[in-house]
Amino acid sequence: MHQRKFGVILSYINMGLQALIGFIYIPMLLAFLSKEQYGLYQLVGSMIAYIAVMDFGLANTTVRYYSRLRALNDTRGQENLLATMLRLYMGIAVAIIVVGVILLHLLLPFYTKTLSPTDLVTAKYVYWIMMFNLAVTIPGHIFSAIIQAHEKFIFLRCASLLNIILQPVLVFIILHFKASIVALVIVQTVCNLGLFIGNAYYSIFKLGARFHLYKWEGKFVKEILFFSFFIFLNAIMDQIYWKTGQLILGAVVGTVIVAVYSVTVQLCMSYMGFSANISNVFLPHLSALAAQEDMRETNAIFLKVGRLQFYIVMLLFWGFLLFGRQFIHLWVGDSFSPAYTYTVILMAALIVPLVQNTGILILQAKNKHAFRAIVFVIIAILNVCISIPLARQYGAMACACVTAGCLILGQGLILNIYYARLGVEVISFFGHILKILLAMLLPVGLTGWLLRMLPAYPSICMLGAQIILFTALYGLTMWTLAMNTYEKNLILTPLKRVLKK
Numbered sequence: 001m002h003q004r005k006f007g008v009i010l011s012y013i014n015m016g017l018q019a020l021i022g023f024i025y026i027p028m029l030l031a032f033l034s035k036e037q038y039g040l041y042q043l044v045g046s047m048i049a050y051i052a053v054m055d056f057g058l059a060n061t062t063v064r065y066y067s068r069l070r071a072l073n074d075t076r077g078q079e080n081l082l083a084t085m086l087r088l089y090m091g092i093a094v095a096i097i098v099v100g101v102i103l104l105h106l107l108l109p110f111y112t113k114t115l116s117p118t119d120l121v122t123a124k125y126v127y128w129i130m131m132f133n134l135a136v137t138i139p140g141h142i143f144s145a146i147i148q149a150h151e152k153f154i155f156l157r158c159a160s161l162l163n164i165i166l167q168p169v170l171v172f173i174i175l176h177f178k179a180s181i182v183a184l185v186i187v188q189t190v191c192n193l194g195l196f197i198g199n200a201y202y203s204i205f206k207l208g209a210r211f212h213l214y215k216w217e218g219k220f221v222k223e224i225l226f227f228s229f230f231i232f233l234n235a236i237m238d239q240i241y242w243k244t245g246q247l248i249l250g251a252v253v254g255t256v257i258v259a260v261y262s263v264t265v266q267l268c269m270s271y272m273g274f275s276a277n278i279s280n281v282f283l284p285h286l287s288a289l290a291a292q293e294d295m296r297e298t299n300a301i302f303l304k305v306g307r308l309q310f311y312i313v314m315l316l317f318w319g320f321l322l323f324g325r326q327f328i329h330l331w332v333g334d335s336f337s338p339a340y341t342y343t344v345i346l347m348a349a350l351i352v353p354l355v356q357n358t359g360i361l362i363l364q365a366k367n368k369h370a371f372r373a374i375v376f377v378i379i380a381i382l383n384v385c386i387s388i389p390l391a392r393q394y395g396a397m398a399c400a401c402v403t404a405g406c407l408i409l410g411q412g413l414i415l416n417i418y419y420a421r422l423g424v425e426v427i428s429f430f431g432h433i434l435k436i437l438l439a440m441l442l443p444v445g446l447t448g449w450l451l452r453m454l455p456a457y458p459s460i461c462m463l464g465a466q467i468i469l470f471t472a473l474y475g476l477t478m479w480t481l482a483m484n485t486y487e488k489n490l491i492l493t494p495l496k497r498v499l500k501k
Helices: 002-032 035-055 058-071 075-111 117-149 153-177 181-206 218-242 244-252 255-280 283-292 295-331 338-355 357-365 370-394 396-421 426-451 460-481 485-500
Strands: none
Touching (some): 002 035, 002 153, 002 255, 002 295, 035 181, 035 218, 035 244, 075 117, 075 244, 153 181, 218 255, 244 370, 244 396, 255 338, 295 357, 295 426, 295 460, 295 485, 338 357, 338 396, 357 396, 370 396, 396 426
């Protein structure tokens, strides 16, 4: 429990710092690189993202099975599992290289009309470096999975935190001497290799992880691959939702609009990360509950975590709705202002999925995630098929609206029907959420009314003051009208400990 609590706290420090650095990072890159170069960097990153899903969900699979073997004190089973997973990862590394070569030759012809010959050469260099990064670091996911299964969230989050801080510092130094996207991806690769080595050292020498193949259990490997396959399909779906829009826009419009849309994706990724960090620390515990078929405690976690996620998700959503236009103006300039509308549309569509992240972990723990994966892949393909023709006429707005509609259909409607069939109390859950939502109308309405009397584009200090005041008003209202005793104690208990000291 100690590790879980501090894991959540460090996750939010991690996410807050990542968001803060990200908001500094993008203007810094735009200062060194042109808008076209930044768009090219995002375009190649979107291509590579499809190869990145070749982790096949083995990290979560490792956590699930390793946690169960630890609970049974099966040391031999743990060593055999890790040796098996390591061999699977090495096979993936080889597959990454093969698929990467094929994908490059398939995709580049689509961009000959929108990219110059020089940009095409640069894109190839960046692509190969990013692919090498994946081929080396994806097998390293087994070490982060070991650390998570041991519930050593403090080390895991601190290592990630160090990487988040160090990477932009090194990027700034290198770009100061050599402003190119090739130099940028080299620095990122070096940082990721450092994180891989750190996790490997901690897993082997501190946690005592051992890799020994006593027996290649074909039936067990098939079970693992079947479980992982549907996590892999979910990852494909995520890439289709968040990266295909940039690929489509790069092919039919150009790299400038890719740069604008990538700002929307960056904001949405930060938005999603703040929600996921609470639920992620519950995967080992939910895996144990799944073995006991204990739906009462599972439902309690689903509601408890969902309420906490809703407070945070809605603070970010309302905050961006009220202050996002001014923020983008100060952050990356007026040429990126269309990103505000795209982001609001996608943030609204993401609200329900983000407050139900625990549900995904419940499906994984119960090995019931196949239905979700199949439905979402079908919807994601539908997303692409509709987006391509509409993007030619309506550009990025079409990509944002189609993606939002698919999110609402798949994760808002179909998935909740499936949760209910598995015994998850979704009606009760939404009843709690609706009561909290009604309480939020007071601070949001009051802030919106006050903003109408202030300058449309304030200074950064004035904007910061406005955001702080809104956050305080939001927090006070939630404390008074919405929070239950458990949620208040999450704040009061550590505060009392600090005051006693």
